[in-house]
Structures are given as C-alpha cells and as structure tokens.
Amino acid sequence: MSATHPLTKNGESIAWNFKLLAQNDLGGFGGMGEGMAVQIAKDGRRIIWLAHESAPKNFTGVDVSDPRNPKVIVQTELPQPYMRSNSLEMTGDILAVAYQTQKIGQQPAGLELFDCSVPEKPRSISFFDCSGPHSRGVHQLWFCDGEYVHMAAGAPDFKPSHLLDDQFYRCIDVRNPSKPVEIGRWWMPGTSATDNIQPPPRHPLDKGYRAHNTNCYPQRPDRLYLCYIDGGMFVMDIKDKANPKVISHWTNSPPYTGFMHTAVPLFDRNLMLVTDESTENNGKDWPKLIWVLDMRDETHPVSIATCPLPPVDAYKDRGGRFGAHNIHENVPLPTAWQSDQIVIGTFFNGGLRAYDIANPYQPKEIATFVPPAPAGSPVGAIQLNDVFVDERQIVYTVDRFSGGLYVLEMDF
C-alpha cells in the first residue's frame, strides 16, 4: 500500500503491524461464516477448512502450506439454498459441520461429520438430525477432543417459549463417529415451553435467547463456557455431561444490546475474554465490544476492561457492520496458536485488530488490518467475520460477503 494512494469514500485502508501475505476470493464464493480449522494432512500439507456464510457453498478446503500462495483444493455444495454451514471444527481428519436453515421446520438441519483423510474428497460419515417443527438446526459447534461435539442447536423434541429461542446447548458423543448420540443438554431457564417459570424479557433488538458459542477446553474438561445471545455468558459445570449446572452468569445487557457471542477463558491468568457480535448496519447497535473479565472467582465474574476501538463516527457510515464479533479462541489443538497476552479479533468494517493484554486493565491496540472493500461487496466495505491463528503465528481472516480468505503475518 503506497502512502500516496487516493482517499476513498470508505476511508483509507490500514495495515499496521499486520503484513498481508495473500488474499483468495475462493473462486468467487468469498462470503465466509465463522468456522475455521486447520488440518495437517497425512501427506504433510496444511489445509484450512472454512465454513461459508450462506448457500450455495458448504465448506472450502484451502492448502495454506505456503501462506503466500493459498490454493483452493475442494469446495462443497449445500443441498438446499436455504441452508447455511456457518460453523465447523476439525479434530484429526474428522470435520464436523453445522447446518442451519433459514426457517424453522426446514430440512436438512443438523450436524454432519466428514472424513477428510483425503482432503480433496471429504467423505460423509454420519448426519445427526436436529430439524424439527420449532428448530432451525445447528448454528455453532465446538469439536476439539475427538469425542464430543458441543453445539448450539435446536432439536426435534424442543419447543421454545419464544420462536427465536430455538437453539440451546447440546452435547453429542461422537466417539463412534458413525453414530452420534446426544448425552446432555441445557437451556436457559424460561426458554422452553415446558418450563414453569416466566420466559426472560425480550431485548429491544430481540435476537433471541439462544446459545451461541459452546467452548470447552482440556485445562478444565468439566467446564463449559457458554454464551447465550441475548442471555449473557454462563460458566457451566459439565462434569456430569447429562446434567449441566450453572456455576455463574454474567451479562452486560441491558443496558447493552445483547448478542453475546464467545467466551474464551485464559486459564493461567484467571481471565476471560467475552465478545459481543455487532448485527446491525451503520453502528445502530454500537458499542459491540470485547470484554475482559476477572475470573479469579469463577462464581463471580467481574468485568475489568474492554478492548478499545476507534470512534464509531469514523466507521459507522462506511457500509455494513462495525463492532466486535469473533476472536481467536485458543482452540486446544496443536495447529492453533495459544496466547494469553494478545487478543486478535474481527470487527466487520473495523477490520482485524490485535490487542496486548499484558495489563488486562488496559488493553492496548497493537495491530490493525482494514483492507479496502473487496470486489463484489454488497455493502461497499470490508466485513471481516472470523479469525484463526495457526501455531506458525500465521493469521487467517475471512470476509463475510465476498473477499474470501486473507492470510497475514503478525509484525509486532
């Protein structure tokens, strides 16, 4: 990027302490969701698997052995135009993909497992049906131990107390990947039609009391870090997977506007990162933030800081959303970078940003990547959606609409 390129209506692009190595629009299907996982194939190639934000594509495998020259090796199709495979995870050669439908009652909706031992030819192992008269299927899943899929999903037998509250926490035993079996579930009290308590009050933006991220780490296999979109963050005791129990609950909404997204514990430091997701264009739901929580007492989370963002008026009118969404989640696999010093997150038109949290009371932005609007963007601005950092410290981030995959180096 030259210092003399002309100003655009969307503002200048920024690449501060991130170095762009490559971009790949994934064959013109560059609208990506929030599933990113790295596989080391048997022949040594490094494949990143990416979930698409919407149909017609299901997932794409990209050979990123040379991060400067990513090559699409396979791209799969969804069977229905109303489906989306927003989320995926991979352990070994097994890929777990979440299928969500646009409306309740549509099919297929559920969890599919693939054998990707030959990356060019993903082979379906099994499909776990989550469709139902009140279900949109699976929005998100977590699969890092090869044994259990933790997911935000509806179910054939679940009737929510409100139409929008259809997805809850489900734990699926996939130790026999050809026969996934549910072994536990939990929903926020009041969100099932069978509950004998009042449903929770609706938020002004009303995105639903439904589960989003369901993170579980080997440092505490008896804990689940669960975010409920309009319900806040729950630390769950899942020692008995059949009977998850609430240990603590933290929410910022109201007065904030809900859509709590991801909780990432930093075990050695007794800290936790919690993200909101911006869902409204033009900053209407500002501020959507990354929060830092003091977790020295897991029964009493205390918010101590947020990661600073540039002024909303500098970004809100550029097109699309501006605010927090996904962060690198320290996925507990050898192919994922682990850090409790640096937070890297995506902020839609605010790009990709890295924060030094050595002092967690004062997160400090140390790197920024705001690329120009990718070709074909319907909103006229970048909308970085998700981020994953591999153990080589190569950063992968994806655009929500058309830009596909961006590969970067950290330079700080």
Next chain:
Amino acid sequence: MNSPFPSPAAGPFGRRLKRERGAKVPVTVVTGFLGAGKTTLIKRFLASPEGQGTAVVVNEFGAAGIDDALLRASADETVLIGNGCMCCITRSDLQEALRRLVIERDRSEIPDFKRIVIETSGLADPSPILQTFATDRALGDTFHVDVVLTVVDAATGLDTLRRSAEARKQAILADRLVVTKTDIAGAADALSARLRALNASAEIVTAASGTLDPSRFTEPAALQRNAFVAEAEHSDGIGSFVLTDDKPMPWTAFAKAMDTLIALRGPDLLRVKGFLNIEDCKGPVLVQFVQHLAPPPVELEKWPDGDRTNRVVFITRGIEEKQVRELLNAVRAIL
C-alpha cells in the same frame, strides 16, 4: 509486576517482544546543521521503495519542499507540562503533530503510514526531542525512536563542529552519522576522525550526491557497536562509555543505582541505553534513559547474538565509567 493475573508466558516486564520497539511506531530522527543535506536525503529516501508509507514531520516550518508525502509542520514552541519541572520542557507541537497523525490514521482519514521521519531544525539540540519520546506521559507509549541520524557536510563539517556546541551535541547523540557531499569535498578523513572522537559508538556512513542506502534510515542502531572503546572524552565535558558486566544483574540493584544517579546527576545523563541480563528473565531487558526520563523497560524474546553480557552505553556530562560501576557495586553489596 505483582499483577493479580500473572502469566507463565510473560516475564516480569510483561509480554516479551520480538524487537525493541514492539508494536510502537518507528521513528527516525534526522538532525544536522543547516545546509548539511537533511532534506535531500529524506526526499531520496521517500522516493525509494523502503520509504513508502513514511510520514514526515518537519520541526521547522517551511524548511522542506516535500510534496509527495505526508507533511506536518511543527514549529519550535516550548511549553511546560506536568508539574512544571524544567527538564520536562518539551515540544508540545511535535507531540500534537505526531498524535494527530496516529488519530487520523485510526480514523482512516489519511493514508496508512509505517514510519515517521522527523527532520529537526538545523540548530536544534536533539535532547529535548529524545526526551519527548522517553516518557509515556508524552510520546513514549506510542512511538519509538529507532535511530537518530545526524547529517554532517563533508565540506563544512569540521568547521561547524569546531564552532558550534549544538553541532557537537548532534554528533555525540547520533546512532548513525551520515557524511554528505563527499562527491564535492572529496575524502573526509579528518572529519571522520573528528566524528569518531566525538562519538565512538555510532556507525559512520557516507552519502555521496545525497544518496544513502535506505536501510540506514530504518535499521535500528545496534547496541554497543564499538564496545571496545571503554571511555571517550569528547568535548563540552561530554563523554561516553559502555558499562559491561558478565554476571546476571538483579533488577533492583540496577534500578536503585539508576535512581540514585538520576537523583544526583539526572541532567548529566544525556542518553543511556542498553541490554541487561536480569535474573529470571529469558531475553535481554532493554533499558533507556534520557536525563531523568525513562520509558518502561521491556524484555525481548531472545538475545540478538547469544552473548548475555550486560551492556549499557552511557553518554554523560562529567560522569565517569568508574563512578557508575562503583555506585552499582555499592548498591548490589547493600541489597
């Protein structure tokens, strides 16, 4: 230190950095007497591929006709900040110019930049500018001076150094000395010898026809390039030496010794910079002082050359290596 949220991945000075500046904006300070050729060098640098993404701050309004680059004029106004301590007199307009650049970049209102070059007034003593970067209260939390480049004219340099204390100070505080106009003046052996006498540790490079290898603008100055020069008396009572020690250093000992030195002779510590092998640290701990100001020490991920010797360059006025060493030893003995 004493964080309620310690991390095994961090050292006592926080996150270990890959490089001295960490994530801060790198700054090249270009000093040199009037007519030495600073502007020509900067223009050539900006025209090179390495110069792309450079913002230029001119510390003297109207001094340069740099049109194909960012330019912020920054007049030479001095004000009191903080509690009014005279040593904290700083160039508030320089601070404003640099902060505005970062804010405008954050808002994407100006083209992205990767580096800042500050062209100082020919008459300027660089010390106050370095002070501005030496404390988090001013610019030190966002910017890092990678290199102080002092430009000296081969034709008139010797004469200028003879009659101007400011010119001598510019040479003494340089990380890198650039001798210009050798194409006109010919070999400058006498000037080089004089510069070497003034500043034993700086690299001396020549820039015939105003052309300098762009890496000389950007590459951080290597520490203790000429450590074998134990002590050098320059002029105006200013001297330099390198304090070395093979043994790991207790941080408390170094910090207390420097506290004492600053309390007694702060104004005479013109520039102190070095690597310490601090007990319990994996990498070297970078320390810097400009008079009584110091940015927080940082630990690097690894030693650049595997040599874990403590090495700190002192540029002082009237303070000798022996005095500092004895102070440090006395403090260590008491602790």
